[in-house]
Amino acid sequence: MSAMSYSIAIDISGAERRDFVRRDADGARIPIDADTADGRVYREWLAMGNAPTPLPAPTLAEAKREKRAALAERRWRAETAGATVLGMRMSTDERTQGKLTAAVVASVLDNSYAVNWKLADGTFVTFDHATLIAVAQGVRAHVQSCFDREAQLVVAIEAAQDMAALAAIDIDSACPV
Incomplete structure (x- = not known):
């Protein structure tokens, strides 16, 4: 099984989204602070010393x-x-x-x-x-x-x-x- 990874989402102005990250395996938007199973897994992943990678800003x-x-x-x-x-x-x-x-x-x-x-x-x-x-x-x-x-x-x-x-x-x- 490959390691889990996440990416920081960027809005159209190039600013970092602070409400969700993208799970790289399937592109799902994971709410950062939500008390959901996906949110908890993401926060546990962070607690293990991992960090999400920035996505490139979208094209026009x-x-x-x-x-x-x-x-x-x-x-x-x-x-x-x-x-x-x-x-x-x-x-x-x-x-x-x-x-x-x-x-x-x-x-x-x-x-x-x-x-x-x-x-x-x-x-x-x-x-x-x-x-x-x-x-x-x-x-x-x-x-x-x-x-x-x-x-x-x-x-x-x-x-x-x-x-x-x-x-x-x-x-x-x-x-x-």
Whole structure:
């Protein structure tokens, strides 16, 4: 069995990550301070006098790929975080979006259709045809704004000429939620 080894992770700015190391055998991210089996093994490995080796800083292309992946995850969190529509707090997760679409289809097929809808706070309201359409449009607008912002930031990521420009793109404060 080969000896265990770990590498220090480097972020896109070239700074050392202090929250995890990479286990070289499988590339797994091991939380440094977490009370997990992997974290304990890593700390025992350190206590035996071992030290992780630094990974080279990622290339600009690798850093852009990582930033796009982080942006997609951030967009998903914003998309599914909920939205206020017509003064009501609506869930916006994928299941709710699907159920809302089905209710709109039923409403389009029968304009007298009404549905009891559970809001994000757990209360129920009745949506008639017009309200259901307006709520669906509001939720859809929220979801689309998240994708639109992601698309804008992807353009900025791709246009970044160096690591400093890439690091300056703040994907957290720029998202709708």
